[in-house]
Amino acid sequence: MASNPIVDMRDIQFVLFELFDIERLGRFPAFAGLGRAECEESLRLAERISTDILYDANREADRVGIGYDPATGEVHIPAGMKKALAAYYDAGFLRIADSHDEGGMGMPETIAFSCNEIFTAASLSFFTYPILGHGNATLLRNFGTDEQRALYLENILSGHWGGTMCLTEPGAGSDVGALLTKATRLPDGGFRISGRKTFISSGDGDLYENIIHFVLARIEGDPAGTKGISLFIVPKYPLRADGSFGPRNDVLCTGIEHKMGLHGSATCAMSFGENGGCVGQLLGNEREGMRMMFQMINEARLAVARQGLAVGSSAYLHALAYARERLQGSDPADASAKGPVPIIRHPDVRRMLLRMRSYVEGMRMLAYYTALQIDTARHAAGSEAAEAGALVDFLIPICKAGCTDSGVLVASEAVQVHGGYGFCADYPVEQLYRDVRITPIWEGTNAIQSLDLVMRKMLLDPGQKMYGLWRERVMRTISESGGRVDGRYVSLVERAVGALDAAVAAMKARYESRDLLQVYADATVLQQAFFMASLAWMHLWGLAAVTEKLGVKPEGEPAGMEDDAEKSFYYGRALASRHYLGAEFPLFFGQIESVLAGERAVVESTPAFFSGA
């Protein structure tokens, strides 16, 4: 595959086919006969649409932004973005992982994940459009009536109609249970909806013929909190019985957000029932809105992890291309050489590049591994499925928080490699740095992820089974790396497992002594440590795999590898893994020391002690 400015296709191939041997999914009936050629065809198509159309559309959308007419409430999407979406829908990517029975391509989630990584690397804004429609289609399939499915499903999946997920309200973000949107029963079995929602991605736009809003609301009389929330289907144009559009529903985009980045995505404030005329239908059972939503939460959060990976990938490759071209200074490795040299010859630039690469490839391994567990949980049987499902639950908050923080880190390093030009809009990294900053916030802030990991996935998990499973897999990699990977890396990861054991035990002791505030205070640092350790696990695995491919230890002065594209890919990948393990990962031990210290300043800092504001 040709090189492109946003993702290293060779690395995607390596992780899918060489490291994780994705073709083994062919053992499940749903993927019988799955072949590498077929997967690569999808990847190439995703690459083509992304680089031919979407890449430029994304740059244009950043400059032009979303149009909004306050008089009519109409929202205008930039032309390039529409064109890219049409190509995406036409190629069937929205349904890539849907089964053949469902009219999809029947590909594994892991392959869908990697195709979507490519699209997201070309444009973070782009993905806010199709992803919501697909989520709604999944909800319709799982909980809709036959009639509802017949009315909406095909039009959503074909890309004619869009979807939204109207959850957040001005006073109810992280605390979803506080939402105020009301649903009142109508005599015909429908509901009258009234309330305001905020931060609604693709809440309106001239992109789709109709938009099917999925709205969380509380039926009058239902209890407070999340347990009283129901889910409603609220079309922009309600359908008559014959499927034709009725008059427009009382749903209005009342404004769009002016944001730091993500200018190609319409982030709308929405008003439902301003004039008392908003109607909707219940989806599934009453008061089960949150339960239904939570069924999709793992995939939604993994999609956000993918955003961190994808923007990081694009930022890294742009920095790499710049570092190869930009001439500055003399060669520090050869004083006699005539300057100036490409800045990639300067050790600190190379350190930044290797750092970025090690995070990007580490994230890719970890996220693909998690996607693979989703496929396994869905298609395997018995304990294999159960273990895969438990691993997914454990890895999701780690992936979401870790990959989004790392996406920000990598984008920032990419800006730094560009020097002053990195601060200027002429270079794509400037946009990437702004765009990616939303990812640690949405789909549950990283603080929420940390609490989810430490509480639900660890301390509330009897016997810490999920942690035990994660630990077992890491130990397996450690044991399989012995003899293949330099002992100093293997023992570093082994030492890390011991350190995590101690940190988990310390948190458990606090929990059991009802010192919950201290558990909360250290949750984020422990989550960050788990992410770093998970990347170390993956890099150890990757290092063992490339060492096998190379047939020699990837160390010192390699003979004849620089001129061989395959060998230099493996060797470079080994260098990135070594850099991560040898130079980045030691920070993990500082994180563990921080958790174990159990500093109580956070717990003791009641609001009165914050002066100055």
Place this chain on the structure above:
Amino acid sequence: MASNPIVDMRDIQFVLFELFDIERLGRFPAFAGLGRAECEESLRLAERISTDILYDANREADRVGIGYDPATGEVHIPAGMKKALAAYYDAGFLRIADSHDEGGMGMPETIAFSCNEIFTAASLSFFTYPILGHGNATLLRNFGTDEQRALYLENILSGHWGGTMCLTEPGAGSDVGALLTKATRLPDGGFRISGRKTFISSGDGDLYENIIHFVLARIEGDPAGTKGISLFIVPKYPLRADGSFGPRNDVLCTGIEHKMGLHGSATCAMSFGENGGCVGQLLGNEREGMRMMFQMINEARLAVARQGLAVGSSAYLHALAYARERLQGSDPADASAKGPVPIIRHPDVRRMLLRMRSYVEGMRMLAYYTALQIDTARHAAGSEAAEAGALVDFLIPICKAGCTDSGVLVASEAVQVHGGYGFCADYPVEQLYRDVRITPIWEGTNAIQSLDLVMRKMLLDPGQKMYGLWRERVMRTISESGGRVDGRYVSLVERAVGALDAAVAAMKARYESRDLLQVYADATVLQQAFFMASLAWMHLWGLAAVTEKLGVKPEGEPAGMEDDAEKSFYYGRALASRHYLGAEFPLFFGQIESVLAGERAVVESTPAFFSGA
């Protein structure tokens, strides 16, 4: 002093008057009779201009931006920015640290530093205007002829004329010696200048009657590299002998940069002598341009450290104010309380706030301490002056790199505290996050700072005297903290000094075995470790000071302190120091482990091993 949205005036007072006892500068004749009241008057005036005029001007300028007319090359500065500048000049702030003889206020640099912190906290863009004029005035004083001083000095210092420093060229950023701008001798002793400069802050604008460009150029025939560079005075309107303006010089702004942030600052591409008619005068001696510039480099770099501190301070206080107001979720400390509660009650929000505060107050202590050493180096005698000067040299790269990286960190945490709103332009933190990203880049990228620290200030310093001096001061604080501060914090900092000894020794061994590339590869991490250790030193010092003020150990459940503004300030400050030492500083030990590991992947990663772009 009243509370304001950008700096904690109480903390500035604490650091100046209580921690460092700035009035002791009164022992030097230049500051005889220096009193707290006089200093506070300046601080209050800076606060008033900053909050009454500059704060809003900064928000306006971010939206409106700099105007540029390609037809005429004219540059338009937003009105609010002009008004704020007028107030700044009228109050005499440009000359605050100039001696009475020079027509200044005769205040210490440390007081000037804290006033300028306040202005910068209100607007990072603002300071790009006056700072350059003042730098040029200093150069004129030190190197100008009587005639040059008479022509320019007063008009620059009064704020009627602006200044620029034209150093960077499209192909010569970090590598200044590569510059191509030429100077050709004219029969009248002047020079004809020709070349292109880029990233010129306040390169043009309708703000000043005249702009005096200071341009680095190479006189025809002079050697390549930095040793062949001379410095030229190039006025926008050259002056006739009678002081009146002659015809406009052949200097043109050919474009302004479209930047991620700093929209209130005119970042200009400048063309000199496009039509062969640009004239300038030599300043100082030929080929001594870089030497003259380097005399100002410490102060310029400390001013950039101040930018990180100031934006961090504003970001922190905005996040704090938001966290006090924003209601979300129930009280984790009191399940029976009726929600929702201000988010400051959530431990992870408090962790972020305490983290921000600990970085801001740590930066403030470290930067003020460094400014105080500048005053001491200038006004003390003998070894006291020499030691202070050496400490300044050692601390400057640590301050510049550490405070700018931390400014970015704090701004990012402030965005995170705001959740989705932090990504939206309605809240000031969105702008702060964009603005501050320039600071790790300009005035020498942080990689340059790291090399300066590790090479010039450490390995090339015979016997590592500067490091020895830094170490001695830290040990003094450790010894003075004994008995006043909890032993676990004291021994943590003591352990850190030992770890740094080991890291410095390891770097020295590599240097002596000519393993220079490995030294370069680990320079940034070692610089980061020095910054973290310097903040730990300051926090230990601060913790000892507030413990003394409180009269009790700041730990556990304090009785009666929450209602006493003074006591709660001290107690809160102690909590921030404890959080830094107990929860943030452990990461330092991971950095040291990384340096000691001496991972060679960076050195071995020749360009061929970076695939994908």
